Amino acid sequence: MSYDIAYIIIESGKGGDGIVHFRREKYVPRGGPDGGDGGDGGNVYIVGDENLTSLLHFRKKSYFKAGDGENGKPKNMKGKKGKDIYIKVPIGTVIYNRETNEKIGEILYHNQKILIAKGGKGGKGNSAFKTPENRTPQIAEKGEPGIKLKLKLELKIIADVGIVGFPNAGKSTLLNAITNARSKIGDYPFTTIIPNLGVIYDDYYNRITIIDIPGIIEGASEGKGLGIEFLRHIERVKIIIFLLDPTQTLINEQFYKLKNEIIKYNPKILEKPFLIVINKIDIVNENEIPNEIEGYEVIKISAKERINLEKLIEKIKDSLKF
Ligand SMILES: Nc1nc2c(ncn2[C@@H]2O[C@H](COP(=O)(O)OP(=O)(O)O)[C@@H](O)[C@H]2O)c(=O)[nH]1
Ligand SMILES: [Mg+2]
Structure with missing residues (x-):
């Protein structure tokens, strides 16, 4: 049993897809492209919380996923960005990539934030691909996937x-x-x-x-x-x-x-x-x-x-x- 080590899995949000769409208005028979960009996926942060003294709470919950970005919308509307998540840990927590054993960072003070995984970028909608040669692009980008990581957290209490x-x-x-x-x-x-x-x-x-x-x-x-x-x-x-x-x-x-x-x-x-x-x-x-x-x-x-x-x-x- 070890109360001061925890293993968790985190996943940043997927970027929303850009869409292919053309303007449709009553008196504009052949409208131009207006497919909006997808929103970026949410980021995963680890944040220091001086009220915590152990990693025990990760026994109840050990998987954390940020929100996905929304797909683009017509009228050049960008999809909403995915929700960022903040995983709270006690001061003195060292964060490692469990697969490579590489040290990612260390929480040393209250409210310190470390970006662990950035959300995937949203894809561009077809309006971004309009050129003088191609006024009706039929292409749009997919959003980038999120990043999934296995982490090892280790608490080293910092006391005087x-x-x-x-x-x-x-x-x-x-x-x-x-x-x-x-x-x-x-x-x-x-x-x-x-x-x-x-x-x-x-x-x-x-x-x-x-x-x-x-x-x-x-x-x-x-x-x-x-x-x-x-x-x-x-x-x-x-x-x-x-x-x-x-x-x-x-x-x-x-x-x-x-x-x-x-x-x-x-x-x-x-x-x-x-x-x-x-x-x-x-x-x-x-x-x-x-x-x-x-x-x-x-x-x-x-x-x-x-x-x-x-x-x-x-x-x-x-x-x-x-
Ligand atoms: N007589 C006496 N007993 C003490 C003193 N300090 C601790 N104790 C006793 O020693 C025992 C062990 O104390 P504890 O603080 O639990 O020790 P720990 O295992 O080092 O945390 C308890 O019964 C305490 O009451 C002291 O200064 N004098
Ligand atoms: Mg004791």
């Missing part, structure tokens, strides 16, 4: 901060404690199967988005659990919070293992700034927790008891300034 940690470290609790998010908290692994997103504001009211990246376990980079689905999201964040749980295995080891899974997936990710945060200090003896790991300062918090959260938020804001 990603919280990474083993199951039960308190990622969801932390996200809920510092943002507006209301993600599920549970004492069992994989409570979270869809990354949860929350927002805080910096001192200038700019949004800082934070995601809880669930499901990192040993072997995630090789596809264990739902690993790779989630690791994908970390590629985009600006800073990483390693959330460590002193009630589980040794914290140095946790940090090492998490880092290792990320390196195996994509070592470049670790070039991003990160914060090492130790959670649950309310239930462990703080003196037993080191002040640094591998030379990096650690921040000690309790997400549940809201200890040191202000300090953590300040650190997040500072890290984002660079």
Whole structure:
């Protein structure tokens, strides 16, 4: 199962045909050609919508067709253009041609539109073919066909901060404690199967988005659990919070293992700034927790008891300034 990949088929509209027609008026026995042009087929666009957070809605509907252009009409009337369609996707959606694997584009902001398939051009009516030599052309063009494409959509959530940690470290609790998010908290692994997103504001009211990246376990980079689905999201964040749980295995080891899974997936990710945060200090003896790991300062918090959260938020804001 993969909620952040969707396969859809799109089709732009066919161009309307031009027609062969001659003017017929009461007192004009042999009127000239007046067959109108066909209308262009509708275009298919993909458009960013900040209200969407997943590609799940494509399970219900995965085929999209723009309107066909109308055929031309007598009296040189052009057929109506086919209706354009706008397929809404969340910010962070990358669009690929499923057959060639070629990347078509990427939605990075709200209302961004990418033209995926242009509608077929309408054909010319016979009045367009009138010449001094041929005043009664019997020909008209057919409209061009539309374009049919199979697409693969892949969502890479774009967040400023990603919280990474083993199951039960308190990622969801932390996200809920510092943002507006209301993600599920549970004492069992994989409570979270869809990354949860929350927002805080910096001192200038700019949004800082934070995601809880669930499901990192040993072997995630090789596809264990739902690993790779989630690791994908970390590629985009600006800073990483390693959330460590002193009630589980040794914290140095946790940090090492998490880092290792990320390196195996994509070592470049670790070039991003990160914060090492130790959670649950309310239930462990703080003196037993080191002040640094591998030379990096650690921040000690309790997400549940809201200890040191202000300090953590300040650190997040500072890290984002660079
Ligand atoms: N004592 C204590 N428990 C916590 C703290 N943060 C989270 N928990 C508990 O740890 C468990 C797992 O939390 P959750 O947020 O679901 O972890 P996730 O799997 O990393 O999202 C829950 O029972 C939480 O109540 C904390 O700071 N102190
Ligand atoms: Mg969780």
